[in-house]
Amino acid sequence: MHRTFAFALPLLLLSGCSPKAASESGANNPVIDVGDGDVLVAYFSVTANTRKIASYAQEHLGSDIFEIVPEQAYTAEDIDYNSDCRANREQNDESARPRIKSSLADVSQYDTIVLGYPIWWGQAPKILYSFIESYDFSGKTILPFCTSGSSPIGSSAANLAKSAPQANWLEGRRFSASASKEEVGNWLDAYIKKETDMKLLIDDRGLNVSWEDNESVKALEKMLPLTISMHEYGGFEQTGPIGSSIPRSDVQMDVVPGDIVRYNDNAISVFYNESSWSYTKLGHIDLSQPEMDDLLNKPSVSFVLKGE
Ligand SMILES: Cc1cc2nc3c(=O)[nH]c(=O)nc-3n(C[C@H](O)[C@H](O)[C@H](O)COP(=O)(O)O)c2cc1C
Structure with missing residues (x-):
């Protein structure tokens, strides 16, 4: 998939979304102290770009990792966005909530969730809403990130945040598919201070x-x-x-x-x-x-x- 995405299209498709909320998701960059086991990296990925960044994050934090796996896997046809593909139909359907194959055993053990997803038409794929709405994230901190062809994270995290308003959503960050491990580590260090177990x-x-x-x-x-x-x-x-x-x-x-x-x-x-x-x-x-x-x-x- 080599096409560069124009901005106008996602905005037309999802005109109901409020870009304002993006800055409300927390631009003050607090550093959270976490001990081992308190952070979960959760991600959804179809073509492995987000998976790579998620694995860098998991390695850097020494955290647990959870892949949001759809019950019905996305085929190449399903994500052929130049056609009337499944992904496009879901993104255009306010009520679409694709089912997730397996669930997290116990979300209560995590204080912070680093949440990764690809940008689909300027927004998070609808399966992210399925994930967010499946658990009680009250009082938890969510640090979102995305990968995309070119679009910024924009309003995608702020719109997701509306489905879990009791969580503390930090400002998200977009990575290109070629982002380095160091880039991901530096970003995490600005938000998450890991206590040493030494x-x-x-x-x-x-x-x-x-x-x-x-x-x-x-x-x-x-x-x-x-x-x-x-x-x-x-x-x-x-x-x-x-x-x-x-x-x-x-x-x-x-x-x-x-x-x-x-x-x-x-x-x-x-x-x-x-x-x-x-x-x-x-x-x-x-x-x-x-x-x-x-x-x-x-x-x-x-x-x-x-x-x-
Ligand atoms: C249905 C669909 C819509 C997409 N929409 C956008 C978009 O609006 N802007 C963009 O820059 N990239 C867009 N992309 C490209 C993906 O965001 C990008 O390839 C991403 O890194 C894929 O992540 P993954 O490999 O983890 O699935 C889209 C891809 C698909 C399949």
Whole structure:
């Protein structure tokens, strides 16, 4: 399908739609904190463009994914939009609600739904309405995206939002079929801040850590599980080699007891007393100075990072 879509046609076909609602769907770009398992990527796709973007999103978020599969699959004839095809007829029928083959086991476990679909005549395919109307999305956040030949997301998400007005609809985004994984990841990062599952144990003691949201921490997460043999240095820290290189964005800083930093030549340091140097901060252990002293003021410790 190589035709470039003109704008006038979708607007004529769906003149009842209100483009105004698009901006009402939330242009303020809030960043939502989500933990693992709270996000679902749900999508509909016939020719696999939306599927590709959805899979990038799922990989980036480490989330669950659900494909909206029609009970009656769309054949090439069904989407031949230059003819009186099934897709065109559905888009022109206000009441069309194509049936979905399988349903989501439990929507209540998700707080955020990243919802993807192709643009059909300027709007979401009617099966998206079938999906939205099948569940209770009250209080959930929906982040829509679409793929298209050329049309923007326009009023498509705002019109869908009318079928689930109790959800918090964020401003949607259009991707071309050739969008990169990085483009999708950057878009998601602007909306969804994923909490890391990384756990720290020092000498087998599990610790409460606030991790930074930066490239160095993301690189560490990819190396889990990671064990570092640390030794005491200078009367203020334990330090040891990571074993391979992680990104750095060093700045001169005053560290306090509990701080975890990337230091020097790919080492990690954890502090039990104050110090000043050029570091990349990785996180902070939520313990007092005497507790940090008790934990680290010894010749060596084992520093273990684990996933969930
Ligand atoms: C029935 C139909 C209508 C379409 N209408 C538009 C349109 O209005 N604007 C546009 O840019 N692309 C339009 N397209 C192209 C699709 O949006 C585009 O190819 C999309 O990436 C397909 O996604 P998929 O591969 O996930 O099914 C239309 C395609 C079909 C089948």
